[in-house]
Amino acid sequence: MKILGQIGLVFGICLLGQVVAALLPIAFPGSVISMILLFLLLLFKVLKVDHIRQKADFLLKNMAFFFIPAGVGIVAQFDAIKNSIPALLLVVVLTTLLTFGSTALVVGGLIALQDKLEKRQSRRRRPR
């Protein structure tokens, strides 16, 4: 599909996501709803990977770039947080460390456990 068509498709899905978000009774981000919508469209083969491939690659490869203005926006919050900056920074650093570590340990541990159980099962299934 031509790149303009791909852009139209992705932006259209984003618009649809925001419509759904506005209709929902609870606060749920439109971008995450768009992600779920796009996933379902791919899952039920309404869309093919090739329909959005180039546009998706462009967005994913440059993802960090799109966060620059949001990062620069911290300047505007300076007055609200200036008295607590060291404490806030410490909280951010420590919680990120704890969250990363605990998540990695749980996922890594459970994957290892699952693989081990499957191996044992397949060994048992094999005829002697």
Added chain:
Amino acid sequence: MNQVFSEIFASPFFGIALCILTFEIGVWIEARTKIAVANPLLIAVILCIAVIEVFSIPLASFNVGGEVITVFLGPATAVLALAVYLQLARLKKYFVPVLAGTIVGSVVSVTSAYFLCQWFGLDRTLTKSMVVKSVTTPFAMAISQNIGGIPSVSVAAVVLTGILGAVFAPLLIKLFHVTHPIAQGVAIGTSSHAVGTSKAIVLGEVQGAMSGVSIGLAGVVTVILSLFLPQ
């Protein structure tokens, strides 16, 4: 003369050009130094802030172009669906570990932020603004508002957390000996949402997709957790 400058600064092309230029400088420095702290996003943000402070450019002028770039955040999040779809077989096989990881990680994030804020003597409003720091911006703003935090402070904490995750993900992977690519991806996505995911994508397709899944899962878990926070 001054008026000419303020007109230039208020053009959408100024913000966009500054972001692209500083990001390219960041990419160049990262390629040259190959150290984690030389993260293109971090470098670009620091350079942009330096430029607007030095030339006393109003943030509103920068944001004329900045908002054009921010518009792409929604589509960038949405197309993570493609990354997830391409890794569907892996996700199906390891769905339980992935789900358990995002739940545990989100609980750790919210509770550790809550108790650390209390411990450091931060007030209730700041504490409430901080507990949402590991989820992606739209989730964080919505939750922060619901529980009585300051959404803009939450956004600052979220962005800082994300940049921290993107910068230190490779180091944290070594520190915690995280060998499995799925565990790496889920840990990045759960602890540092979409900004961290931008780094996970660079680490590999599996990491990127799993980090993308975790953004959504961690967001939902945190919404539910926020209902149980003490008032």
